[in-house]
Every structure is written in structure tokens, then in C-alpha cells.
Amino acid sequence: MKYVDEFRAPQAARHCAAAIARITTRHWTIMEICGGQTHSIVRHGIDQMLPNGVTLLHGPGCPVCVTPAGIIDAAIAIAHRPGVIFCSFGDMLRVPGDGGSLLAAKAHGADIRMVYSPLDALEIARDHPDREVVFFAIGFETTAPTTAMTVLQADRERLANFSLLVSHVLVPPAIEALLSEPDIGVQGFLAAGHVCTVMGYRDYEPIARCYRIPIVVTGFEPLDLLQGLYLCIRQLEAGRAEVENQYSRSVRRDGNRTAQEALAQVFVVQRQRWRGLGEIPASGLALAEAFARFDALRRFGEVGAHAEQPGPCISGEVLRGMKKPMDCPAFGRQCTPERPLGATMVSSEGACAAYYRYRRPRAAAGTAEKVSP
Amino acid sequence: MCLAVPGKLLSIEGDDPLTREGRVAFAGIVKAANLAYVPEAQPGDYVLVHAGFAITVIDEAEAMKTLAYLAELGPEEVP
Amino acid sequence: MPAQTGDVIELAHGGGGLMTRRLIDGLLRPAFAQSADDLTHDGAMLDIGGARLAFTTDSYVVRPLFFPGGDIGSLAVNGTVNDLAMCGAEPLYLSVGLVLEEGFAIDDLRRIVASMRNAAEAAGVRLVTGDTKVVERGKGDGLYVNTSGIGLRRAPLPIAPQQVRPGDRVILSGDIGRHGIAIMAARDHLGFETEIVSDCAPLAAPVQQLLAAGVEVHCLRDLTRGGLATALIEIADAANATIRLEETAIPVSDPVRGACEVLGLDPLYVANEGRFVALVPAHAADRTLGILRHFDEQAAAIGCVEPGGTAGSVSLSTIGGNRVLDLLTGEQLPRIC
Numbered sequence: 001m002k003y004v005d006e007f008r009a010p011q012a013a014r015h016c017a018a019a020i021a022r023i024t025t026r027h028w029t030i031m032e033i034c035g036g037q038t039h040s041i042v043r044h045g046i047d048q049m050l051p052n053g054v055t056l057l058h059g060p061g062c063p064v065c066v067t068p069a070g071i072i073d074a075a076i077a078i079a080h081r082p083g084v085i086f087c088s089f090g091d092m093l094r095v096p097g098d099g100g101s102l103l104a105a106k107a108h109g110a111d112i113r114m115v116y117s118p119l120d121a122l123e124i125a126r127d128h129p130d131r132e133v134v135f136f137a138i139g140f141e142t143t144a145p146t147t148a149m150t151v152l153q154a155d156r157e158r159l160a161n162f163s164l165l166v167s168h169v170l171v172p173p174a175i176e177a178l179l180s181e182p183d184i185g186v187q188g189f190l191a192a193g194h195v196c197t198v199m200g201y202r203d204y205e206p207i208a209r210c211y212r213i214p215i216v217v218t219g220f221e222p223l224d225l226l227q228g229l230y231l232c233i234r235q236l237e238a239g240r241a242e243v244e245n246q247y248s249r250s251v252r253r254d255g256n257r258t259a260q261e262a263l264a265q266v267f268v269v270q271r272q273r274w275r276g277l278g279e280i281p282a283s284g285l286a287l288a289e290a291f292a293r294f295d296a297l298r299r300f301g302e303v304g305a306h307a308e309q310p311g312p313c314i315s316g317e318v319l320r321g322m323k324k325p326m327d328c329p330a331f332g333r334q335c336t337p338e339r340p341l342g343a344t345m346v347s348s349e350g351a352c353a354a355y356y357r358y359r360r361p362r363a364a365a366g367t368a369e370k371v372s373p
Numbered sequence: 374m375c376l377a378v379p380g381k382l383l384s385i386e387g388d389d390p391l392t393r394e395g396r397v398a399f400a401g402i403v404k405a406a407n408l409a410y411v412p413e414a415q416p417g418d419y420v421l422v423h424a425g426f427a428i429t430v431i432d433e434a435e436a437m438k439t440l441a442y443l444a445e446l447g448p449e450e451v452p
Numbered sequence: 453m454p455a456q457t458g459d460v461i462e463l464a465h466g467g468g469g470l471m472t473r474r475l476i477d478g479l480l481r482p483a484f485a486q487s488a489d490d491l492t493h494d495g496a497m498l499d500i501g502g503a504r505l506a507f508t509t510d511s512y513v514v515r516p517l518f519f520p521g522g523d524i525g526s527l528a529v530n531g532t533v534n535d536l537a538m539c540g541a542e543p544l545y546l547s548v549g550l551v552l553e554e555g556f557a558i559d560d561l562r563r564i565v566a567s568m569r570n571a572a573e574a575a576g577v578r579l580v581t582g583d584t585k586v587v588e589r590g591k592g593d594g595l596y597v598n599t600s601g602i603g604l605r606r607a608p609l610p611i612a613p614q615q616v617r618p619g620d621r622v623i624l625s626g627d628i629g630r631h632g633i634a635i636m637a638a639r640d641h642l643g644f645e646t647e648i649v650s651d652c653a654p655l656a657a658p659v660q661q662l663l664a665a666g667v668e669v670h671c672l673r674d675l676t677r678g679g680l681a682t683a684l685i686e687i688a689d690a691a692n693a694t695i696r697l698e699e700t701a702i703p704v705s706d707p708v709r710g711a712c713e714v715l716g717l718d719p720l721y722v723a724n725e726g727r728f729v730a731l732v733p734a735h736a737a738d739r740t741l742g743i744l745r746h747f748d749e750q751a752a753a754i755g756c757v758e759p760g761g762t763a764g765s766v767s768l769s770t771i772g773g774n775r776v777l778d779l780l781t782g783e784q785l786p787r788i789c
Contacts, residue, residue, distance in 0.1 A: 001378075001379070001399065001400045002379065002381070002419065003379040003419060003431055003436060004378070004379060006436075006440055007440075012440075012443050012444065012446075015443070015446050015447055015448055016443060016446050018446075018448070019446040034375065036375055036376060089424070116424065116425060117407075117424045117425025117426070118424065118425070119407060119425050120425070139375070139424075140375065142375035142377065142423055142428065143375065143423065143424055145410060145426065145428070146407075146423065146424045146425065146426045149391060149407060149409050149410075149426065152391055153391055153392065156391065192375065194375035194377045194421075194423065194428070195375060197377070197421065197428050197429045198428055223439075223440075223443055224439075227439070227442070227443055230446070246439070248432065248435040248438065248439060249431050249432045249433075249435040249436035249439060250421055250429050250431060250432070251429075256410055256428060256429055258409070258410050258411075258412060259410045259428065262409075262410075
């Protein structure tokens, strides 16, 4: 596949890893923001290629992981309403709220359908004028424009039986919230390449300046990640703190203007609760007043929100990069992908699930699997 | 987050800015993608598709530059 | 049984992964198994009055009922034929049980029955007994099919995970992932313009050829739900062996590759219905490949059984090293994140 295979070339990857080893003279702690990047790193064994001096932390860029439990409970409550067809991306189906997951709700009789695109949900609404169709709109700035265009189409067609449960979140405020934590320890960031494809990277420039931290906009394939790390470490070694764009085949400084305009038209920015991180100002999206009739919470009333329950789950600290999955006493014991306590274990790209699937420490000697310190 | 996959735009259907759609080839399969966010895309371009929408046109020249940079990191010992 | 989602059966229990295993090991085997071997393998190996038999059963609930490359009927015949073939047995006789929903179109039934007849002919088996039931409208999702089968074991040596030895090679009979993607594309209206066709097919002939050629086959497993990875993890577990796979050696067709990339799926876990793996000693690997390539030129040597390592595990070579493959929790779901 063009633009995929070339960026998975093993020999080039090894050369890049060797180059990283050559330039690394001190210990550096770098966080990759995006869950998709975590998934790729663990899947391809990228962290196994890095010199011991480089520590990778996995950040909160997993929209599935940070969706508040209350919203999932609301989703389930709406899905159980008679006549409702509830549509969701596959990613959200296993995530537990406080009252179980959407998949469990389906087992109990709710009409829950998996879709690949919000446009599929729109199609279902057109095909079933007698049913209320609700779409679970989650994701970061990469996905929000797909929701926006769907709303614009629904608006133009004056669809009466379609609404959305919106839980879109924004990356830069989360980065700032992380950086204002005292013990954070992150010295450089790999920014999420697809978020930046939409939003550009201007917003990161003040962050890099203000916190004196290099930020490299990075793609998702092994060569992208390795080059992103190389550029970040090169900056750190030289004492620079700038925004660099590794993913230039996809990302431009100003991003995608058409998509940004659609976002501005359909959404307003609001204070948002993040699972495991608490409330962050100006970090989420809600439907603008002109499109409020498509808001499922308005249509169905505030439903099912429970207060977040305490428990052994430390996914908040994992999301903040302060702890690793193996640091959690429940990891691999009470908490497994089939019986997840928190979203970082459920989401296939959550740090805990990635570690469980690809790097669970094995009891027997033999395969020496390097795990990042 | 954000699984987005590059594919070749084979053809475009429709003129309406909201619903303009393209047939996109990913290795051996062809699937439709909404082109509202890539008004400049032309058949033959490669687009990055996420959740049924093309979110950018891939810049071939930049891709080549990235690969060239990586090639230069090569096996030499001198940085 | 997992407590959190607790008191009811979920779809994931049928996915072939961890939850299926838990259901079988935790609820079914304790009730039924009278020996350590019962309910552990694709088929039961029985010795009755001097005849060496294999006996197996399978139920089919696939949706949609008709898909590119087959239907629930051909699936039901080939699935049971293949389970018998994997025991090294020559499949001979099948039974078929139909549970029909009131209102099911008789034309559809006619199509499916014809498909079963054709599949049986192609596989060289006879459908000799069966049963039909009808349930009320709304209680049956159209049609469910069960097939059970009996075959004669011809192989001189046992064929089972316990025969696997360090140094054995893992040979795969063809490219992976077609069936799962074909079903998903048809069922979830994924809008793939290209039709991906299921690989549903009988496997008795290639297996019989291997045995007739005197290849020392240690273990056979057809790939079904849960894909290549699940089949090999199960073998590694039962054999207490360490299997190492070379990712670049595993054949995946372009359409399946494209579909998996777009949906965020790992082809190693996508269902198949006409592929199997054979574990054979290193000296037999080339011969095995030669024979299997007559049936499918995509047949490939994809890995080996390693001495040492972590017993009961399957690892895949990656750019950065090795990664251990785990059973999935439930069905692999497409993702956008």
C-alpha cells in the first residue's frame, strides 16, 4: 500500500534507531500523545529499538479512554429507550461506564449497531423514518469534522429522527493541563499527526515556547515514529524547544481550513470532563445553538449519569503518563481486556490494553522482552 | 487515536460541497469517501481517509523528502 | 465466568476467543468431559470395535445467510468436513439438523439445500440423516444449521498438538482473512465496491494427499473464527510449545489487506473457512509445501516451533523484535481510533 509500506521498511527503521542511539547522550522522557501512536509503537516493537536512555510515556490521546463514564451511562440509557437505534463506532462498544458497556446493553436487548462512519448512521435514519436514530459522536479533532459534516447534511435534509450524543475533546488543552502538573517529567512531545492534519500546529507554538518543550508533529508508521523521536531528541540534545513537523506529507501548519470552518459552524467550545483527568476548561465541543435540536441529551433529557466510582483503577495516572500499566496492582489480575476496570484497558489503543496484548511480562525465562523503564 | 488510511482517489461523484463523494482504492478494495474537506482533490491524488471522510490530500513531494531524510540517516557511523 | 457482565451470554462468548474458552472450560467441560481429552479438540478420536473413527459436530449461525463465496449450507458441510480432515480422517457421512423460523422463504431453503448437496459432492461425503424443526416467527433469525460428521482415520500416527516437537515447521495452506472480511462486508454494509469472496472450501483432499505421500504430519488445525493467531495459540497451549512466526511470510491478499487497514483489523485474527496449518518436522517441510501448493499457490512456510522460550506461547517477529500474540477477548471490532 502506497504511503504505508515505504514507512514500514525494516532496514530504514533500524538505521533510524541507530541514529537515535548515536545522538542520545542523556536520559530523555518523551510522551506520544496519540493512542494510535501507542498502538503502533507497541505493535511494531518500536520501544524495543530505542536506547536505554529514552523513556516513552503514553499520553491521554485516546478519546475512548477519556470519555467520561457518565456519558457511556447516558448512551446506554438512550439505547434502551423504545424505538431507538443507537449507532456507535466499534471502539466504544466495550468501554465500561459505571453501569456496564454498550455491548452488554446489546446483550440485554438494546438495538445497538456498529458503524464505520457517522454517515452510515445518517443512512440508517433515512431508512427508518419511524425510529429515533442516535449517533455516538466521540473522538478528537480528527473525527469532529466528520460529525460536523453529518450534522450539516442532516440539517439540510431536515431529518427529524436523527440526533447525536456528542463527546468530542480537544488536544492542546489536555497537553497544557498535563504540563501544569508539577511532577509531570515529560521533556518532549510527539504530537498527534492526524489531529494536526485537521487543526494544523499553530496552537502548539505558544506551548513549546511557554513551557520550553520540543513538540514534533508525528505520523503513525514505524518510520514516522522513529523519525519523530529522532527529531525530538535532536532538539533536546541541542537545548531547543520548537514545533517541528515530521508528518509533512499530511500536515500543514494551518491544517485543513475547510474542516476548521465546519467545526466553527457546528460546534462551540466548552468546559469538558475527561475520564481520569477531571475537568479541563475549553477542552470539549458541544453542538452550537443553531443545531441544538440534534443534541441527544436535549432530545432525551439528561439521562443515566452516575457519579464516577472510586476503585483500584489508575487509568488517570496512566493517561497522564505518571504511571505505567504494570505499576497498577490490578493490571493483569482483576483488570484484563475481558474484564476491564477502566477505559485504558478496554480501548484497543489504551496503554493498558496495548501492554496486555503485546507486552505482558511472562513468568518463564527465555524471551527477553525489553520493556521501557 | 485517529486511524486514517491513505488511498488513491479513482473518481469523483457529485458537485454538491457537502455530499461530494469519491471512490478510493486501498490496496485491493475500493470504498467511497466523502470529499467535502478536500475540495481540491483530483482523481489520481492520494487522500487520507478517516471514518468515511478524506481529511487531506497526501503531498507526494513531502513524502519523498521524508523518505530521503530517513535514507540519509543511513548506516554511517558519523552523525 | 466473568462477573462484570455477569448473568447473560454475550456475543463474545461465540467469538472463538478467551470468552468462548472460558465458557467451554468453565461450564461445559466440567459437566460433560469424562477424560482429559474430551471436548478438547476439533473432533473426537474414537476407537469402536477396531474401527478408528473421528466424530465431530458444528452449528452454524452465520449472518448474512448468503455471502460471496458461499452460504450457511456450504459452510455447514465444509466446516464439519474440515474438522474431520484435521483429525487426519477421511470424512464419510454427515447428518444435518435444521432449525427454521416460521416465515422463512422456501426458495431460500431450496437454495441452501442445493448448496449443501453440491458441497457434499465436492467434498466426497454423503448426507445420510437429519432433522428439521420450526420455531415461531421472531424466535429463530431465519435458519440455524447443525452438521455432525463421521470419518475414518487413515493416518498411521496420531495427529494432535501433543505430537508437536521443537524444530517442527508451521505450514499455512493459503492466504488468510477472506471469510471474515467477506462476512463483515456483507453484514455491516461496509460499502466495499470490490466483492471479497469467502474462502469457504473443503480441506480433505490436501490432507489426504499429505498422508498418502507419507508425510509425517504432527498436527493439523483449520483456521476458523479467531483466525490464524487463535488456531496457533490453541495449538501452542495444548502442545506446551513455543511457536515463532515470521510476519512477512504470512500471505494476505491485497483486498483483505486493504480492508483490514481501513477497518483497523489485524488479519491474523480474522476468520477463515478454507485454510489450515500443518505442523511437520523440518525435513518434511519442503515436501509439504510442494503438495499444498498444488492446491493453492499461496501456501507458505510461516514459522517454526522453537526449543526453549515461553511454553504455550506464539510470538510474531516485528521490526523491533518479537511480540507475543494473545487470544482476543471477544470478536475483533473495526475501529476508527
